Amino acid sequence: MGPKKQNRREFLKQGAAIASGAAVGAASQSASAQLPGPEGFLQGRDDIVAYGQRSRFIESKRIPHGGRHSPDTFGLDFHIATPLQDQHGVITPSSLFYMGTTRGSYIPDIDPEKHRLMIHGLVDNPLVFTMEELKRLPSVTRMHFVECAGNRSNRRHTTVQETHGMTSNAEWTGVLLSTLLKEAGVKEGADWIVAEGVEEVKGASSIPMTKAMDDTLLAYSMNGEPVRPQQGFPLRMLAPGFEGIFNVKWLRRIKVVDQYYMTYNDYGHLTQDPATAALGYQIGPKSVIVHPSGGQTLPGAGYYQVSGLAWSGGGKVARVEVTTDGGETWFDAEIRGEPQAMAHTLFAFEWEWDGSPCELQSRCIDEIGQVQPSRAEVAEFWNQPADQPPRVRGQDNSIQPWRIESDGSIHNAIA
Amino acid sequence: MRLLKYLLPGVMLLGFVAQAQSPTYGVGRAPTAAEIEAWDIAIAPTGEELPDGSGTADLGAQLFLEKGCAGCHGTNGTNGIAPRLVKNDVGEVDNAWRYGRVLPIRSPYATTVWDYINRGMPLGAEGSLLADEVYSLTAYLLYLNDVITDDQLVLDQNSLPKIQMPNRDNWAQVPDWFPGQPRLEGYPY
Numbered sequence: 001m002g003p004k005k006q007n008r009r010e011f012l013k014q015g016a017a018i019a020s021g022a023a024v025g026a027a028s029q030s031a032s033a034q035l036p037g038p039e040g041f042l043q044g045r046d047d048i049v050a051y052g053q054r055s056r057f058i059e060s061k062r063i064p065h066g067g068r069h070s071p072d073t074f075g076l077d078f079h080i081a082t083p084l085q086d087q088h089g090v091i092t093p094s095s096l097f098y099m100g101t102t103r104g105s106y107i108p109d110i111d112p113e114k115h116r117l118m119i120h121g122l123v124d125n126p127l128v129f130t131m132e133e134l135k136r137l138p139s140v141t142r143m144h145f146v147e148c149a150g151n152r153s154n155r156r157h158t159t160v161q162e163t164h165g166m167t168s169n170a171e172w173t174g175v176l177l178s179t180l181l182k183e184a185g186v187k188e189g190a191d192w193i194v195a196e197g198v199e200e201v202k203g204a205s206s207i208p209m210t211k212a213m214d215d216t217l218l219a220y221s222m223n224g225e226p227v228r229p230q231q232g233f234p235l236r237m238l239a240p241g242f243e244g245i246f247n248v249k250w251l252r253r254i255k256v257v258d259q260y261y262m263t264y265n266d267y268g269h270l271t272q273d274p275a276t277a278a279l280g281y282q283i284g285p286k287s288v289i290v291h292p293s294g295g296q297t298l299p300g301a302g303y304y305q306v307s308g309l310a311w312s313g314g315g316k317v318a319r320v321e322v323t324t325d326g327g328e329t330w331f332d333a334e335i336r337g338e339p340q341a342m343a344h345t346l347f348a349f350e351w352e353w354d355g356s357p358c359e360l361q362s363r364c365i366d367e368i369g370q371v372q373p374s375r376a377e378v379a380e381f382w383n384q385p386a387d388q389p390p391r392v393r394g395q396d397n398s399i400q401p402w403r404i405e406s407d408g409s410i411h412n413a414i415a
Numbered sequence: 416m417r418l419l420k421y422l423l424p425g426v427m428l429l430g431f432v433a434q435a436q437s438p439t440y441g442v443g444r445a446p447t448a449a450e451i452e453a454w455d456i457a458i459a460p461t462g463e464e465l466p467d468g469s470g471t472a473d474l475g476a477q478l479f480l481e482k483g484c485a486g487c488h489g490t491n492g493t494n495g496i497a498p499r500l501v502k503n504d505v506g507e508v509d510n511a512w513r514y515g516r517v518l519p520i521r522s523p524y525a526t527t528v529w530d531y532i533n534r535g536m537p538l539g540a541e542g543s544l545l546a547d548e549v550y551s552l553t554a555y556l557l558y559l560n561d562v563i564t565d566d567q568l569v570l571d572q573n574s575l576p577k578i579q580m581p582n583r584d585n586w587a588q589v590p591d592w593f594p595g596q597p598r599l600e601g602y603p604y
Contacts, residue, residue, distance in 0.1 A: 074538070103535065120451050127443040128450065136442055183438050194457045201535040204457050208592045253454050261457055262524050264531040270521065270586055272512055277587035278599040315595060370597055373604035397604065
């Protein structure tokens with residue numbers, strides 16, 4: 001009898017002696033000697049067989065954005081930010097997609113069988129479509145981000161969800177608006193469209209015909225399922241790269257017109273400054289480091305993959321650069337996957353942290369040569385007085401700095 | 416399908432030049448006149464979608480209380496939980512932008528005021544106001560903001576678009592948009 005077997009017999013004898021009372025202790029002693037297994041096993045359930053659910057250990061969630069709670073006391077949803085810090089790929093789960101509405105809105109409860117899209121105005125053939133008819137037409141499937149004009153980092157924000165959570169990215173399937181406009185026959189002088197939803201305020205935006213005929217998409221599918229109610233079920237417009245409010249949800253009407261209509265949504269963009277008007281329209285080149293980011297803590301010096309998202313309303317992301325010394329030295333980040341036009345693009349950078357305080361930033365360069373600016377660069381461009389905090393005109397696409405302290409804590413370092 | 420591929424760039428090059436086009440797919444149907452009229456609620460600055468009807472500020476003052484506007488916006492339009500409807504008291508200014516973000520004074524067109532009351536008010540009963548009521552409420556808000564000074568002035572589909580708002584020509588147009596263009600000429604960011 002070898003020593004091993006002897007030990008085993010001792011153990012078994014001992015185990016028998018302390019049988020019931022120490023059962024839990026014995027189990028935990030055994031567990032501490034090996035890597036942990038599952039907490040248990042879940043029996044199949046009809047409802048989860050039919051429609052899956054995430055792990056009970058995952059608590060990632062959206063939060064109200066901008067100081068107004070959603071839902072508010074009337075039950076209106078206004079601005080809700082996505083938890084970018086929990087995301088590792090480029091697709092935002094539909095259940096976590098950021099949300100914005102005109103004025104604050106109830107979510108229309110629409111029976112898709114009864115939903116209709118009307119196209120009329122300066123067209124030869126006004127048309128009404130059912131959802132089934134729209135799905136018969138040639139479709140496209142594209143990745144596009146949507147971003148709210150209010151996605152603006154400030155000093156009070158601590159996490160990337162607060163600084164950048166009002167943008168999300170999905171794969172959309174639908175029919176190009178140009179297909180429908182061609183079917184209707186656009187008349188001369190029709191330089192604009194007005195797109196309108198069915199929510200109680202009937203949110204409507206003016207969109208140039210050049211955009212309507214270029215890549216504007218009427219989507220009925222999002223990430224492989226019907227577009228969700230909070231995102232415009234059963235039909236939403238995507239004006240890729242334009243500010244969020246142009247991406248009209250619960251779309252029921254396109255009117256082809258000869259002038260800018262100054263709808264209430266358009267009025268919301270109103271400014272006296274031509275530069276601000278231009279910069280609050282098509283979204284600029286933008287990026288943010290998501291891992292690591294504000295509110296997280298690095299456990300210690302050593303290797304980390306720095307990763308984040310880059311996007312632009314001007315086209316594809318051409319390049320992303322990363323600095324770990326607050327902008328002194330910039331390195332090319334690696335683009336993960338094939339960049340797509342007006343879509344979030346994943347970038348990554350291999351980094352060895354030496355444990356000393358430092359500042360991480362990223363900047364995006366898009367395919368038409370626009371470069372994401374620092375706030376200091378914007379201030380310099382507009383000759384802003386040095387004693388005033390920089391104000392980025394239009395939609396804010398400035399660089400987001402994250403400061404890492406020697407204890408590994410990470411903070412918003414915006415000026 | 417080859418034909419379609421060539422057709423689209425052609426249409427774009429021509430800048431949407433009018434040529435009566437016949438449908439390619441034959442999917443969908445023509446809406447009835449009644450269906451169009453019921454949904455045709457976006458009002459152009461030129462006012463072409465404005466319906467029949469009329470109103471005055473005098474009548475609007477009464478409706479402002481009766482329809483519950485005052486409940487959220489305050490009896491004076493300045494002191495409620497909902498957005499302010501009367502210009503801020505900054506005295507006489509040469510730039511109407513200084514009156515604040517108040518729709519019936521800042522908007523370049525009175526049609527936007529009519530349109531928004533009609534589509535979006537009152538909260539919870541949107542679309543319930545009659546055309547006459549919307550004309551009167553619009554007149555009342557313009558009166559409160561000194562855009563019009565006669566509370567008996569009749570606003571209708573002809574007179575409303577002619578109202579000279581102080582910001583009529585005092586706002587920045589969004590730029591013409593073309594695919595692949597930078598946001599602002601000369602701005603590298």
